[in-house]
Amino acid sequence: MAPDRELSFPGGPPVVDPGAPGGDRRSRILGGGARNTWIAVCSTVVFFTIAVFVIVSSPGWPAVRRSFFDVQEFTYAFPEILAKFGRNVFIFSVSEALVLVFALVLAVMRSLPGPVFAPLRLLAAAYTDLFRGVPTILVIAMLGYGMPALGLQGLPDSDLFWAIIALTLVYSAYVAEVYRAGIESIHSSQVGAARSLGLTRGQSLRHVVIPQAVRRVIPPLLNDFIGLQKDSALIAFLGYTEALLRAQIIQAQDFNFTPYVALAVIYVAITIPQARFVDWLVARERTKRQAGAEL
Amino acid sequence: MTEAIRIEGLHKSFGGLEVLSGIDLLVDDHEVVCLIGASGSGKSTLLRCIDLLEPVDAGRIWIEGDEVTAAGVDQNAVRRRIGIVFQAFNLFPHMTVMRNVTLAQEKALGRSPAEAREKATELLTRFGLLDKADEFPDRLSGGQQQRVAITRALAMDPDVMLLDEVTSALDPVLVAEVLDAIRELAAAGMTMVIATHEMGFARDVANRVAFLEDGRILEQGAPEQMFTEPQEAATRTFLDRIIAAGRM
Numbered sequence: 222m223a224p225d226r227e228l229s230f231p232g233g234p235p236v237v238d239p240g241a242p243g244g245d246r247r248s249r250i251l252g253g254g255a256r257n258t259w260i261a262v263c264s265t266v267v268f269f270t271i272a273v274f275v276i277v278s279s280p281g282w283p284a285v286r287r288s289f290f291d292v293q294e295f296t297y298a299f300p301e302i303l304a305k306f307g308r309n310v311f312i313f314s315v316s317e318a319l320v321l322v323f324a325l326v327l328a329v330m331r332s333l334p335g336p337v338f339a340p341l342r343l344l345a346a347a348y349t350d351l352f353r354g355v356p357t358i359l360v361i362a363m364l365g366y367g368m369p370a371l372g373l374q375g376l377p378d379s380d381l382f383w384a385i386i387a388l389t390l391v392y393s394a395y396v397a398e399v400y401r402a403g404i405e406s407i408h409s410s411q412v413g414a415a416r417s418l419g420l421t422r423g424q425s426l427r428h429v430v431i432p433q434a435v436r437r438v439i440p441p442l443l444n445d446f447i448g449l450q451k452d453s454a455l456i457a458f459l460g461y462t463e464a465l466l467r468a469q470i471i472q473a474q475d476f477n478f479t480p481y482v483a484l485a486v487i488y489v490a491i492t493i494p495q496a497r498f499v500d501w502l503v504a505r506e507r508t509k510r511q512a513g514a515e516l
Numbered sequence: 517m518t519e520a521i522r523i524e525g526l527h528k529s530f531g532g533l534e535v536l537s538g539i540d541l542l543v544d545d546h547e548v549v550c551l552i553g554a555s556g557s558g559k560s561t562l563l564r565c566i567d568l569l570e571p572v573d574a575g576r577i578w579i580e581g582d583e584v585t586a587a588g589v590d591q592n593a594v595r596r597r598i599g600i601v602f603q604a605f606n607l608f609p610h611m612t613v614m615r616n617v618t619l620a621q622e623k624a625l626g627r628s629p630a631e632a633r634e635k636a637t638e639l640l641t642r643f644g645l646l647d648k649a650d651e652f653p654d655r656l657s658g659g660q661q662q663r664v665a666i667t668r669a670l671a672m673d674p675d676v677m678l679l680d681e682v683t684s685a686l687d688p689v690l691v692a693e694v695l696d697a698i699r700e701l702a703a704a705g706m707t708m709v710i711a712t713h714e715m716g717f718a719r720d721v722a723n724r725v726a727f728l729e730d731g732r733i734l735e736q737g738a739p740e741q742m743f744t745e746p747q748e749a750a751t752r753t754f755l756d757r758i759i760a761a762g763r764m
Binding site: 410411413414415416417418419420421424428429432433436509510511 | 567569592593595596598599600602604606607608609610619620623624625652654655668669672
């Protein structure tokens with residue numbers, strides 16, 4: 222029987238004993254080694270069997286199932302909500318594209334050196350503080366109700382337009398901080414090398430610092446984008462019929478909460494592939510730059 | 517001979533710490549000057565000041581007769597004329613070797629991509645790196661990375677090259693390939709100021725050796741004279757320590 226190959230801390234990730242023969246590469250969730258795998262499978266099956274049994278046999282379960290997991294209701298509501306979810310996709314896609322650019326402008330403004338740029342740095346910092354502090358739904362309400370009501374010449378009065386602007390303003394504040402962390406994580410010797418070749422400050426930023434910074438912050442960037450995607454549901458507050466409002470309408474008609482579950486399923490279904498995509502992107506970048514290194 | 521670099525009364529402090537306390541140095545065209553001295557004696561700072569990577573507190577610097585410390589000088593233009601190679605290579609990790617060498621040619625010198633590529637190909641061939649052109653820096657050995665860094669600086673057709681302990685971060689077995697590249701540059705007549713701990717190499721390649729201590733050039737002279745009969749006690753002490761460490 223192989224000795225235990227893992228030194229686990231409670232609550233921490235398993236630490237693989239570097240001295241273990243063969244080096245274990247099995248799934249971390251299940252643990253390593255034939256015996257450990259067997260124990261992990263058994264305990265998992267037993268645990269979930271008991272959990273499902275306890276839930277299903279509890280006195281409230283039939284009511285919960287009727288309200289949240291009604292198959293017939295789901296079959297009806299899902300396509301209805303999915304159709305309106307296209308609007309959410311439009312809202313967050315446009316918003317994300319705008320955020321990518323605007324947040325970068327903010328981050329660069331905040332990283333400008335020298336006393337001359339103090340007002341720009343201050344402006345960017347104040348912007349970030351403001352929009353990270355105000356609840357997103359408040360910004361959506363202010364712009365979505367307020368701006369069209371002003372009836373200003375030349376500005377659109379569509380609530381969709383203002384909702385997209387509101388999401389862009391709020392999330393640019395978060396993403397600007399992510400970008401800034403990325404920019405600051407690039408070692409000053411990279412700038413030194415760029416400047417020593419006669420590149421200007423702007424060229425160094427554009428060709429050397431920002432490309433490396435952006436690659437480095439892709440995972441936290443996705444985190445904020447998932448937040449933005451979820452917050453596209455806040456536009457229901459303006460009475461704009463996107464997926465959440467559609468789900469709410471069906472729920473009110475049928476006195477059943479299954480439509481909300483259907484919408485939750487849609488959100489989860491779009492989030493997971495994005496997370497895997499970013500994992501793949503990060504792995505590919507690492508492979509491209511480092512794998513097969515020979516000395 | 518015309519002078520490539522003239523430095524007069526150079527002072528530089530970081531916070532309260534004075535790192536350069538009045539450096540005077542003349543480097544002629546095609547001359548190779550090696551800076552030796554303990555870590556912290558100011559070698560790196562001197563090189564960084566010449567390339568205007570650090571603002572100087574006092575003193576003046578001329579490159580090929582043009583004062584570069586004068587007010588209103590385009591510092592980017594000055595840096596284009598000076599190549600510097602760092603101890604830690606500082607290649608751009610997100611670009612291929614080829615792009616590392618062509619970027620500044622295009623953006624700072626305004627060469628066309630074809631011209632830049634041609635220049636890069638010529639230099640990479642010269643340093644035996646052409647087969648690495650499409651690799652990323654992290655996949656190269658330290659010696660190869662440092663040769664790419666030399667290539668990248670040379671591609672700008674600099675008037676002078678500054679080398680800042682370019683072999684100190686290398687595995688001992690990789691030092692020779694980099695030193696050979698520098699020897700070749702010296703033989704081709706490149707003006708160079710080299711901060712180094714490789715005394716054998718300094719003796720071999722330098723026209724002149726300058727010993728720095730506490731931010732001053734304490735003594736300078738021909739390598740033979742400096743290594744065999746140094747005039748200053750501090751120089752002798754330094755060289756004795758180097759010999760004791762088996763580095764000479």
